[in-house]
Amino acid sequence: MPTIVLSLGGSVLLPDIDRPNIKPYISVLTKISSIHRLFVVVGGGGTARQYISLARSFDADEAFSDEIGIMVTRLNAMLLIGALGQAAWPSVVTSHTEALCAAESGKIVVMGGITPGQTTDAVAAVLAERVSADLFINLTAVDGIYSADPRTDPSAKRFDTMTPCELLSVVIGQQAVAGVNTVMDIVAVKMVERCGIPLFVMDGRDPSVLDSLLESERPVGTLVTNDGKIPFPLK
Numbered sequence: 001m002p003t004i005v006l007s008l009g010g011s012v013l014l015p016d017i018d019r020p021n022i023k024p025y026i027s028v029l030t031k032i033s034s035i036h037r038l039f040v041v042v043g044g045g046g047t048a049r050q051y052i053s054l055a056r057s058f059d060a061d062e063a064f065s066d067e068i069g070i071m072v073t074r075l076n077a078m079l080l081i082g083a084l085g086q087a088a089w090p091s092v093v094t095s096h097t098e099a100l101c102a103a104e105s106g107k108i109v110v111m112g113g114i115t116p117g118q119t120t121d122a123v124a125a126v127l128a129e130r131v132s133a134d135l136f137i138n139l140t141a142v143d144g145i146y147s148a149d150p151r152t153d154p155s156a157k158r159f160d161t162m163t164p165c166e167l168l169s170v171v172i173g174q175q176a177v178a179g180v181n182t183v184m185d186i187v188a189v190k191m192v193e194r195c196g197i198p199l200f201v202m203d204g205r206d207p208s209v210l211d212s213l214l215e216s217e218r219p220v221g222t223l224v225t226n227d228g229k230i231p232f233p234l235k
Contacts, residue, residue: 001035001036001037001133002035002036002037002135003036003037003038003039003131003132003133003134003135004032004036004037004038004039004040004134004135004136004137005039005040005041005124005128005131005135005136005137006038006039006040006124006125006137006139007041007043007120007121007123007124007125007136007137007138007139007156008025008040008041008042008043008139008204009043009045009075009121009139009140009141009204010043010044010045010046010047010048010072010073011043011045011046011141012043012045012139012140012141012204013025013042013043013045013080013204014045014047014076014079014204015045015046015074016046017047020079020146021205021207022079022080023083024206024208025080025083025207026083026084026087028207028210028211029084029108029210030084030087030108030188031211031214032210032213032214033107033108033233034085035214037103037106038108038109038128038130039099039103039108039109039110039111039131039133039230040077040080040108040109040110040111041111041112041120041121041124041127041193042073042076042077042080042096042110042111042112042119042120042134043073043112043119043120044069044072044073044077044088044112044113044120045069045072045076045159046155047072047076048068048072048073049071050071051068051069052065052066054067055068061118062116062117063085063117064148065079066113066116067116068118068133069113070112070113070114070115072112073112073113073120074092074094074111074112075112076109076112076116077092077111077112078091080110081110084108084110086107087106087107087108087113087197088109088110088234089103089105089107089108089109089110092110092111092112093109093110094111094114095114095201096114096126096127096130096131099111099127099130099131100130100131103131106224111123118187119185119187121138121184121185121187121188121190122185122187122188122191124136124184124188125188125189125191125192125195126191128192128195128197129191129194129195129197130145130197131213131234133197134197134198135197135198135199135200136192136197136198136199137198137199137200137201137202137213138183138184138185138199138200138201138202138205139172139202139204139210139222140201140202140203140204141203141204141205142156142183142203142222143202143203144158144159144160144201144202144203144221144222145159145162145167145170145201145222145224146158146159146183147159147170147184155166158222159222160222160223161222161223161224161225162222162224163224163225164189164192164193164199164224164225164226165193167184167189167192167199167224168186168189168190168193169185171183171184171185171186171189172186182213183201184201192224196226197205198223198225198229199217199223199224199225200213200217200221200222200223200224201222201224202220202221203220203221204220213224
């Protein structure tokens, strides 16, 4: 059974507490898990940033702020587990080893953050290596990797295919500018480069687009791979 690891951004899953995007994911993730071993790592999104900002206003150190962010990612993960019901492992796993054990149940394994200073994208990238994933998917609020932030630069170009080394160059270049949001952090990209597992970055705001991974030859997004092979469809 092929293995898929999803990094699901908190801002995608829960843009706002009054505008959740959780229910639309239920049928899609359940369908994927019926024919694939599925792991989902959930981010903290705007809620985590709000809590971290408040902690910093009290002069909390960065490690403490990271711990708060991790708690929010796990809260978001628990909401997803509740929505998935019997299709999911009933608790948020808190380590890669625990994730491997939970996967033996055949259920969807959901986790949040693990270590202060490490993003959930990095957690997912390490997990992809640990479980020997066939594909690592980053579900974000844009439809792929761009040469610059498309939200602020209308001339930004979307890449259809690139190598991990090329992605690293893009991420480093964007992080050199203060305040710019990047699709993935450097640690996650370095893990992708090390393990060689194909990464696909796509817009996760419409969960139904995930169906195209099972049905089409190539959904919209950016494929990051060393060999240029396209692992679609994932039947």
